Amino acid sequence: MLQLKNVSKIYEGKVAYRALTDINLEIETGEFVAIMGPSGSGKTTLLNIISTIDEPTTGEVYIDGKNPHTLSKNKLAKFRRQELGFVFQDFNLLHTLTVEENIVLPLTLDGEKVKEMERKVKQIAEKLGISAILNKRTYEISGGQAQRTAIARAMIHDPKLLLADEPTGNLDSKASKDVMNMLAAINEREKTSLLMVTHDPQAASYADRVVFIRDGKLHSEIYRGESRQTFFQKIIDMLSLMGGDGNDLSSIRV
């Protein structure tokens, strides 16, 4: 499904900064992978490269066997909104639009039929439990509802790959749990491949596999067994093993 080959990223600037070094990673269709690591370890950079928002300095990215980075700017934009789904920490919703309008935005840009859009919104809103707030403005809803709206928007066009950057970063624990349950359910039911960056061991424990990176390099990975509780414990252990400021649950993300 997703393949990274020797991906490196160097930020050019007054001082060139090597954010990622030789990342090799493969994700199967329908797999749910979480990426963890200390703040500044390159998680967002990695996700941005996969999501084609940013380009790798060297190395290749294949999504379903195709390298999207070879596409033209315009084709890339269309690729992104047709093949990928995005969920962000700050929700990334437009506050001039209602919840429903935010959800259908990717479809309107592609010129989908109104009837079809309405059908899809209804369906997905029911699944995510946001049918009652469809006509509200984004500032009238809670963080959990906002993130579910963002998930609905990411899922409305049945993407092959759903990418999430700290989806629970701005939520309280109750809302985080709801959102993670939804993501896991979507992954289960729709067989959508899911790649999530997170600080939160609780959130990571919903994944099939957790990949740890540190200083821009792959550090290790652990697979989920039968029980989520033991998986959670293993993740905590790994984070403390990575040591130092490895567990930056409390650090402010910049």
Next chain:
Amino acid sequence: MTFRQFVFNNVLRNKRLYVAYFLSSLFTVMVFFTFAMFAFHPALSGADIHFSALYGMSVAGGIIYVFSFFFVLYSMSSFLQSRKREFGLLMTLGASSRQIRRMVFLENMIIGFFATVGGILLGLIFAKLILLIAENVLIISETLYFYVPVLAIIITFVSFIVLFLCISFFVSVVLRTKKLTDLIKGNKKWKGEPKASFALGIIAALLLLAGYGVALYVKGMEVLFAMVPVIIVVVIGTYLLFTQLSVYVIRRLKGNRHLFFRKTNMLLFSDLAFRMKDNARTFFLVTIISTVAFSAIGTLYGFHSYLTRGIKDLNPFSYTYFSFIDDSDERIEKDVQRINAILQEENIKADMERIEMTYYHMEASDTPVLIVKASDYNRFARLNDEKEVSPDKNEAVVVNVSARMMGSSSGNSSLIDQPILLQNGVEIKPSETIESELLPEIKGYYIVHDDAFAELGDPLNSSSFFAFKVVEGEKESVMDAGRKMMEQTEYRAQAIDYMVYEIDKAYGPVLFIGLFIGIVFFVSAGSFLYFRLYSDLDDDKYKFQSITKIGLTVGELKKVVNRQTAILFFAPIIVALIHGAVALTALSRFFDYNITEEALFVLGGFAVIQIVYFFIAKLFYVKQIKETVYR
């Protein structure tokens, strides 16, 4: 670090944020100062300038000041809007509300002071530049010279320091009443779509239609009486148009999902609705200011053309000599000799024709009517390369001056129904009407066949008319010769070029000041738009950044930005152009003189400037957004 130092550094560090506010203040001061500089010009304070012109200028000065006030206030409030979060943060960090108010007050005074001084300096340069242009366009070089305007400097300085003081006080009072939470939420907060009522929308349409209807219906002096009520009705109608009707229309558009959910429409309309409150205010101001500019310039230009082109149209020849009724033949001969002598002196070659203009009694007319024979008329026609006429023996051609000159009450239309009775009993029927200004008779006259003319009998009275057409001669000497012959024949001779020159000279300064005011108003309208556009820049950057993450092509981005900028730039101007066209039509009805050409030229000129302005603004705006979005 004292608080004052903190404030000072804050201004220096947040340069980008302050620059927009500073520039719009600077610009406002510059406009006011340049105006004051001309208003207090020694050449205009003399006795020869009309009292009404002075009065008009003080009114214009007052209007500029009031608009400056609102403009600075408006810039200030947008500026504060974008900094609410900063204040909120300062307050949560422990700054007292009093300290923040003091900071805003001090900041505003710093900016105000530099804007005032800078505006005056820039104004001096600007005025010099304008005079350079004016010298080449208008004949005012001797009168409106450049000077060091001590009075204008003092007045501008004091006025604007007072203005900034008022605004600073005003803003710190307003800030006191705002709650801390409001500040922290800052610009994220939904301003709310303004409410629109269908009834008020209909009223807006009705008011505008009624205003236009009356303005287009009235004629002559009625225009003066209708003016004030029509202006009031149209201003209210315009206000409602933008605050009610447009909001209502956008609502309806949003309600139509097939339209609203189509491609980029959703982004466009939702933003329009979101910004409608701010936009409505800007649109209204811009429309009114632009209408004033269009009407003022259109009026002056139309009036100028009424004066000069009217004369030019009525005088197709370079020089004419038209004797008074009781002038003796010797006097006429002497005058003509003198004219020829002057022409020779100035090295001018001119063709000449003469005619004895003979007036006859007609049954249906209380004044004598001019009748000329075809061969006489044709000599003049040949002199000016115009079409000759050849009426049959028992036919007459009626000549009227062109409709343009006479407006709707064109000439003496009854001539065509009047047969001419010859001495031999034959009746001559007028067969056709033509338009011509070859002979100086605005009431209309007949041309008859030479044979018929011989049977007319004795005229009631007659005068001699000479026309000279210059074939060769320097522009300067043609003018000088004109002045000389007008003086030496006691104004029986007329020289068109010299007369136009005299009019231009007399109206030059007034025309110039009027033009200047119009341009200032138009440019102010432009800067309002510019300010409105850029106060949304951060919102737009965020918006496009958000959507681009999900996937938005450059083409789609450009399309949305183009359309939203186009609406901002053209909605108010189109309304203003329509207002202006109606106002100028009413004006032409007042003078009874057709100024369609002048109106089209002025309105078209402004439209072109606006289009250019739109493209430039759009280019930079798109560039700024693209820089943020596609890093």
